[in-house]
Amino acid sequence: MQSNIISRKRNAKIGQxxxxxxxxxxxxxxxxxxxxxxxxxxxxxxxxxxxxxxVLSPTPLEQLSxxxxxxxxxxxxxxxxxxxxxxxxxxxLDSEKPFAERSQAEILTVINERLIKEEVVASFTLWQTLFxxxxxxAELAKLNNARKAGMPEARVEFRSWVNARFFTQTMGSVAxxxxxxxxxxxxxxxxxxxxxxxxxxxVGAAIYLEEYAKKNRLNxxxxxxxxxxxxxxxxIYGMLGLFVFVRALESFTSGAVFGIAGNNGRTIxxxxxxxALLVLPIIIINAQEAIRAVPNSLRQxxxxxxxxxxxxxxxxxxxxxxxxxxxxxxxAMSRAMGETAPMVVVGxxxxxxxxxxxPFSKFTTxxxxxxxxxxxxxxxxxxxxxAAILVLLIIxxxxxxxxxxxxxxxxxxx
Amino acid sequence: MIPAKRxxxxxxxxxxxxxILRMGSMVESMTEKAVRALKERKVELAREVRAEEKVVxxxxxxxxxxxxxxxxxxQPLASDLRKIIAATHxxxxxxxxxxxxxxxxxxxxxxxxxxxxxxxxxxxRMQFIVCGMTHRALDAYVKEDANLAxxxxxxxxxxxxxxxxxxxxxxxYMSEDARTISRAMNLLFVAHNLERLGDRATNLCERxxxxxxxxxxxxxxxxxxxxxxx
Amino acid sequence: MxxxxxxxxxxxxxxxxxxxxxxxxxxITAIIGPSGCGKSTLLRAFNRMNDLVQSAxxxxxxxxxxxxxxxxxVDAVAVRRRVGMVFQRPNPFPKPIYDNVAYGVRLGNPRIxxxxxxxxxxxxxxxxxxxxxxxxxxxxxxTALSGGQQQRLCIARAIAVQPDVLLMDEPCSALDPIATIxxxxxxxxxxxxxxxxxxxxxMQQAARASDYTVMMMMRPDRAGExxxxxxxxxxxxxxxxxxTEDYVSGRFG
Numbered sequence: 001m002q003s004n005i006i007s008r009k010r011n012a013k014i015g016q017x018x019x020x021x022x023x024x025x026x027x028x029x030x031x032x033x034x035x036x037x038x039x040x041x042x043x044x045x046x047x048x049x050x051x052x053x054x055v056l057s058p059t060p061l062e063q064l065s066x067x068x069x070x071x072x073x074x075x076x077x078x079x080x081x082x083x084x085x086x087x088x089x090x091x092x093l094d095s096e097k098p099f100a101e102r103s104q105a106e107i108l109t110v111i112n113e114r115l116i117k118e119e120v121v122a123s124f125t126l127w128q129t130l131f132x133x134x135x136x137x138a139e140l141a142k143l144n145n146a147r148k149a150g151m152p153e154a155r156v157e158f159r160s161w162v163n164a165r166f167f168t169q170t171m172g173s174v175a176x177x178x179x180x181x182x183x184x185x186x187x188x189x190x191x192x193x194x195x196x197x198x199x200x201x202x203v204g205a206a207i208y209l210e211e212y213a214k215k216n217r218l219n220x221x222x223x224x225x226x227x228x229x230x231x232x233x234x235x236i237y238g239m240l241g242l243f244v245f246v247r248a249l250e251s252f253t254s255g256a257v258f259g260i261a262g263n264n265g266r267t268i269x270x271x272x273x274x275x276a277l278l279v280l281p282i283i284i285i286n287a288q289e290a291i292r293a294v295p296n297s298l299r300q301x302x303x304x305x306x307x308x309x310x311x312x313x314x315x316x317x318x319x320x321x322x323x324x325x326x327x328x329x330x331x332a333m334s335r336a337m338g339e340t341a342p343m344v345v346v347g348x349x350x351x352x353x354x355x356x357x358x359p360f361s362k363f364t365t366x367x368x369x370x371x372x373x374x375x376x377x378x379x380x381x382x383x384x385x386x387a388a389i390l391v392l393l394i395i396x397x398x399x400x401x402x403x404x405x406x407x408x409x410x411x412x413x414x
Numbered sequence: 415m416i417p418a419k420r421x422x423x424x425x426x427x428x429x430x431x432x433x434i435l436r437m438g439s440m441v442e443s444m445t446e447k448a449v450r451a452l453k454e455r456k457v458e459l460a461r462e463v464r465a466e467e468k469v470v471x472x473x474x475x476x477x478x479x480x481x482x483x484x485x486x487x488x489q490p491l492a493s494d495l496r497k498i499i500a501a502t503h504x505x506x507x508x509x510x511x512x513x514x515x516x517x518x519x520x521x522x523x524x525x526x527x528x529x530x531x532x533x534x535x536x537x538x539r540m541q542f543i544v545c546g547m548t549h550r551a552l553d554a555y556v557k558e559d560a561n562l563a564x565x566x567x568x569x570x571x572x573x574x575x576x577x578x579x580x581x582x583x584x585x586x587y588m589s590e591d592a593r594t595i596s597r598a599m600n601l602l603f604v605a606h607n608l609e610r611l612g613d614r615a616t617n618l619c620e621r622x623x624x625x626x627x628x629x630x631x632x633x634x635x636x637x638x639x640x641x642x643x644x
Numbered sequence: 645m646x647x648x649x650x651x652x653x654x655x656x657x658x659x660x661x662x663x664x665x666x667x668x669x670x671x672i673t674a675i676i677g678p679s680g681c682g683k684s685t686l687l688r689a690f691n692r693m694n695d696l697v698q699s700a701x702x703x704x705x706x707x708x709x710x711x712x713x714x715x716x717x718v719d720a721v722a723v724r725r726r727v728g729m730v731f732q733r734p735n736p737f738p739k740p741i742y743d744n745v746a747y748g749v750r751l752g753n754p755r756i757x758x759x760x761x762x763x764x765x766x767x768x769x770x771x772x773x774x775x776x777x778x779x780x781x782x783x784x785x786x787t788a789l790s791g792g793q794q795q796r797l798c799i800a801r802a803i804a805v806q807p808d809v810l811l812m813d814e815p816c817s818a819l820d821p822i823a824t825i826x827x828x829x830x831x832x833x834x835x836x837x838x839x840x841x842x843x844x845x846x847m848q849q850a851a852r853a854s855d856y857t858v859m860m861m862m863r864p865d866r867a868g869e870x871x872x873x874x875x876x877x878x879x880x881x882x883x884x885x886x887x888t889e890d891y892v893s894g895r896f897g
Contacts, residue, residue: 214698298737301731301736302737304731306721306748306751307721307747311751422832486877487877488851
């Protein structure tokens with residue numbers, strides 16, 4: 001008897017230890033991922049300029065007004081001292097867009113691109129920055145020794161790759177000038193399209209299955225299939241989207257039937273439709289759960305007062321199920337936000353600098369952007385890829401947070 | 415919070431009380447009428463008493479039935495339960511009391527042709543005390559006043575004393591003149607019935623005390639001396 | 645109302661068999677009997693709540709003012725507006741108290757003027773003996789009330805649509821004794837205007853609060869049947885059927 005209890009307690013302890021180890025492993029993996037991303041998103045860089053700004057103007061350029069900058073540019077062009085901005089180059093630029101009409105920021109960009117030519121020549125991880133400054137200095141010294149005569153010395157700067165410019169710039173061939181604006185806008189547009197399609201269909205299907213469908217073989221089959229669909233690999237949905245939406249329905253998804261010419265089927269609409277298919281099972285299953293969780297007593301109360309089935313659903317079931325449906329929707333959104341494979345297949349653009357303008361635009365999404373950047377050979381692209389991953393993670397975490405808050409709110413009110 | 419009221423139970427209890435009071439006042443008037451019939455030689459009064467006795471019998475059955483129904487359907491507890499139990503007991507007592515008054519009326523009817531043995535003094539006095547006891551016992555019942563009920567119980571001693579006095583007096587009549595025996599016996603029965611009425615009135619009081627306090631066993635103030643005579 | 649040879653089926657299973665029951669107008673009829681004898685099923689047949697169960701079906705007739713409520717041309721929704729229901733667990737809508745009461749009224753008359761609706765809400769809450777307790781918090785949620793108050797709110801909600809009959813399915817089983825007595829007391833005033841049927845597993849409640857009592861019992865084939873129907877006091881003091889006697893005296897089984 002006594003020994004039995006001891007062995008049972010020992011077994012319990014072992015079980016507990018195994019579970020703790022699993023949790024710890026998951027936690028460590030998560031922390032490692034996060035650290036890796038953070039490690040690359042911040043850190044020192046070595047910046048090299050061809051001309052120091054102080055040579056061009058005694059006051060810092062940022063403090064000059066638009067007119068003063070204009071005068072400066074004109075003076076530099078007239079002097080013909082710098083290869084970057086000769087008189088001919090000035091005329092060409094002026095004919096593209098007269099300097100008198102350019103904003104201060106635009107003129108600054110011209111000065112940066114043509115004269116100062118600031119460029120990150122080497123970047124370091126956060127780890128190297130904090131704990132291996134010697135390697136940074138060694139690299140700096142090497143670069144300075146090798147520089148051409150007359151060039152200013154390269155400098156070490158601390159850089160957060162996640163910065164304001166990162167959010168406002170489009171893609172570019174230079175890493176430190178590239179941003180994720182197009183990708184974020186593209187992602188948002190695709191998500192919006194996805195939700196606009198999937199939410200009404202999903203909720204409608206859930207209501208039908210829970211409230212109206214009679215219990216029979218056909219409906220059981222439908223139910224089973226929806227559950228199974230939630231587990232189908234996303235690439236399959238991508239293939240489906242490619243064949244159906246991009247190819248077969250091209251005239252519709254490219255906007256040709258609406259009189260918009262010059263597009264192919266690889267549009268936000270196609271992507272949204274594909275994603276809608278992908279998240280539909282998730283939305284349906286979650287909405288079903290939420291509807292099922294509405295206490296039957298509420299329905300009976302409504303019927304008992306002589307409400308019809310539709311009135312009961314509209315006035316009582318839906319309001320009570322709404323937080324649950326929203327939770328499921330947000331989870332579906334974060335799934336769609338992070339999906340890459342179907343987007344690749346459906347044909348998100350790998351390089352695009354224009355913002356999406358409507359359902360028939362080309363687009364790219366954040367995960368695609370990250371995927372592209374990680375494939376680039378240049379070291380700095382890995383930094384901005386990490387920064388983009390950080391942004392994506394933050395977006396996903398906030399979406400999940402909202403879902404949790406909604407669920408808690410629902411629990412409290414019931 | 416509005417207090418819960420239990421309207422049905424309250425209504426039942428009120429009805430029960432009404433019936434007890436009705437029975438009580440009938441018993442009072444029956445006793446008074448029976449003795450007056452005896453004294454004034456009025457046979458029609460005695461006949462009224464006999465008719466009323468049947469009404470009281472019926473009321474007693476009504477009270478019992480209502481009490482059972484209330485217990486069965488309303489599950490009265492605590493004071494409500496005591497009130498009902500007390501009321502059904504009181505109904506039985508009152509019905510017996512009506513029987514005694516009826517007994518007096520019967521004697522009156524039977525002996526209406528004979529003159530009275532003697533002028534009546536103690537018997538009307540007994541009747542007066544007994545009716546007063548009955549009246550106050552019912553008063554105590556309505557007012558739920560245990561002290562009043564206990565006070566009424568004490569008055570029974572006076573009734574007992576009067577009875578003993580009448581007994582002695584009638585025995586002396588009978589031993590002097592054997593021809594008076596039957597008339598004396600009639601008066602003796604009347605006195606005996608009045609004495610029993612007094613006892614029953616004290617029983618009513620006991621029930622009132624029970625209904626109010628929940629106490630069934632009251633320490634008796636003194637032993638009744640009637641046991642040997644009754 | 646009147647049930648004539650009513651049998652209730654769930655699929656092939658007969659839950660209630662051949663009930664013929666005259667429900668006296670403006671009286672309280674209680675249905676008692678052991679668990680699973682079909683009390684609630686029978687009650688729900690009186691406003692077609694069983695229709696919500698896919699396989700349920702009724703044979704025989706249940707008449708409301710002489711019309712069979714199961715006739716093919718009768719709409720269950722219309723029946724339920726004339727035969728209201730109060731459930732076992734208080735189930736107010738998670739909405740303000742006012743909207744709880746107003747809901748049924750608005751369904752029937754979406755354009756009802758506000759003052760008129762206000763009057764109906766007040767009248768119904770008064771009718772359910774709840775007005776004094778909630779008149780200052782009509783905008784608070786009905787679910788914030790105590791159990792007994794919630795149940796009275798449910799009664800107010802049911803009488804707001806002015807039904808003829810009120811069905812109560814064990815309305816006090818989730819309430820404490822004080823709240824229970826209040827509901828019973830309320831039933832006594834409600835019966836002046838409504839015919840009331842109440843299912844209760846509490847015999848004492850049937851005894852206290854009803855005028856007529858139906859005794860039901862399960863047959864060997866598990867169908868519920870009515871074994872005795874009489875005035876309540878008769879059932880509780882002098883039942884005709886031995887099984888009723890055993891049941892009400894607690895010697896069942």
